[in-house]
Amino acid sequence: MIRATQLEKRMGGAPILRGVSFAVGARTVLGVIGASGSGKTTLLRCLNGLERIDGGAIECGDVRLDAALDEATYRRRVRLLRLKVGTVFQHLHLFPHLSALGNIVEAPVHVLGEPRRAAEERGRELLAAVGLGPAAARYPESLSGGEQQRVAIARALAMRPEVLLFDEPTSALDPRRVADMRALLRRFAADGHTLVVVSHSLGFLAGLADALLYMEAGEVVEQGPAAEIMNAPRDPRTREFLAAVSKD
């Protein structure tokens, strides 16, 4: 599970996040929607500690990251948080000098200290789980965008995170593969993970998210069960956004 309480983030004096709060439990998928510049990506970057929060707190299991912590403690907590939160970036950021398997075992071996042999065995299982079994020895540059994305997912899973963050997971995908990806993410949730998925594709989130959170200008406008938000949004701003997006 992951919980955000009154998150504040400013950049160059301008507020990017303004009192964002939500909570997602295990086996649950939260979809985050909103226009470009609404603060979705910044929210994800705060949740994995790449941005320091200016107010509020993030809790994940027994790790509590509070904006009021002193610098050293904050940094220590960020590292603990990152061991519980895995991220699949929009641009993936695979390590080009390592093979698919090398990408996956790098952190388990060097951060967790797992024996390489065991890590590689598990890495192969993960690759098989995302449907890339034969690609273990291939390098990122020789993989398609969709294949690269599945390596990135396997890389995040290899650290056994409780929470998985996805930033625009459909942007690397051929439209035909979107349904496969949705099924894969549902399976992770069923396995007990907590998922936070930022996407501008309502169609993708429709069959995936249990809950939806609509953001505008760094504020949470509305959140609730996915079906409720999609079919009967209460706030006029949400209605306007959904109407605009569904025209695409």
Add this chain to the structure above:
Amino acid sequence: MSKATRAAGPLVGVLLLCAAASAGARAQTVLRWGADPSGGAPYVFTDPADPARYIGYEHEMVEALARAMGRRAEFVPADWETIVSSLQRGEFDVIVNGLEPTADRARQILFSRPYYVFQLQLTVRRDDPRINALADCRGRVVGTLGNTAASRLLAQTGLDYRGYADPVGAYRDLELKRLDAVLMDVPMEMYYARTNPRLRAAGPPTNPGTYVVGLRRGDEALKAQVDAGLEQIIRDGTLERILRKWNLWDERQAELRAQLDAPPQTNAGAQPAGFDLTNATFNWPEALLRLARAATVTVLLAFGAMVLALALGLPLAVGQSRGPRWVQVLSTCYVEFFRGTPVLVQLLFLYFGLPRLGLAMPGWLTALIGLGLNYAAYESQVYRAALEAIPRGQWEAAYSLGMRPVLAFRRIILPQALRIALPPMTNDFVSLFKDTSVAFAISVWELATAYRELANASGEFLLLGLIVSLFYLAMSLPMAHLARRLERRMQRRQQVLHTKPVEAAT
């Protein structure tokens, strides 16, 4: 009229006058003589009391010689190592510089009759009892003046020797223990070593030889005049007076005078049994061996300096772009200092300046460290550019997998940066390989030094130049080829990454 042009007016007039005068009867009335005045005591050197003037026993001798020939002497400062080629190019008419009539020089120039009999003196440190004759020098390093009878003697006896451009440097390096002994003509030893309390003569002077005046081939008429002039100043005691004044007179000089009336056997009387310096010919197998040794030194120097540059460049690059403020300032100062000053000056500073602070390193080590420090500044910039070329996303991906900065740098960023840095580094290595030639300034026996010394000794500038160039090319061409291949591979890689169609789902 400005101050500067007012001052320049008369100067221009004087120059014009000089030019007019030299165009006219100069060839008849002037005897232009070339010699190396740097560290040139007691032959010809700058008067310490009046630095605008040259003095020395040969300076006085040429004045007397020119008077005897009915000419006016005009001194042309030259460089000892290249003095024969300067004569051949016509920069002056005669060489008067303690020139020994060696066989290899005899093929290039004419010699006058001898005017002085010299001997060689071995000098060691006063507190070093090991060496008392040349025979004790096996396995040790002996310094001498490059391209002299002494250097030929050392080469022929197979001793490890180092040729210097002036006697001051050789005796200083003896004191600094960079050398074990110095072998030098007695006149130089007298002026530069005998008064030094930290040095002592090892055994009596040995291996006598003669000094002669050198002339261009074909200048037979001038040679006759010079010979006649020399005979006159030897007979009338002018030369003896000059030599006595400079404390250089001994019974051997009297023998020289006696020979004037003996049948013309040139130097036979002055040569005792043993090594005959005047017959020292250029030894090709030995020269090639020394070239090969110089090539090895060059290669080792280049590799050593590059390893140092690569090891030092990385912390500099990281310090400059990611360190705390004071580290950034220090690294930037280092880089700007070493890039902004000539590597030659840096080497001279390390070699001559550091011993003043109590740190005397041997020449090869100085060259290795100097070139390494210099190239570290350049390599740091190659590293920096390569590190900055790695996208931020790579750091963020590493961080979000729980890596600390040092681990992320070592496992993720550095391996990628090294691939980018490899082609420019290979190119820099080729430059460094050629830059090792500056080490000749501090008497390191590398290819450039070897070329200069061997070519000066033999006059074979063309042939030796070709051989030395081949040595350099044999090293630098494969490296340059490797650099180009690495570059092409990098470009292909980047094309693959950049032209991959980004599939968007909207």
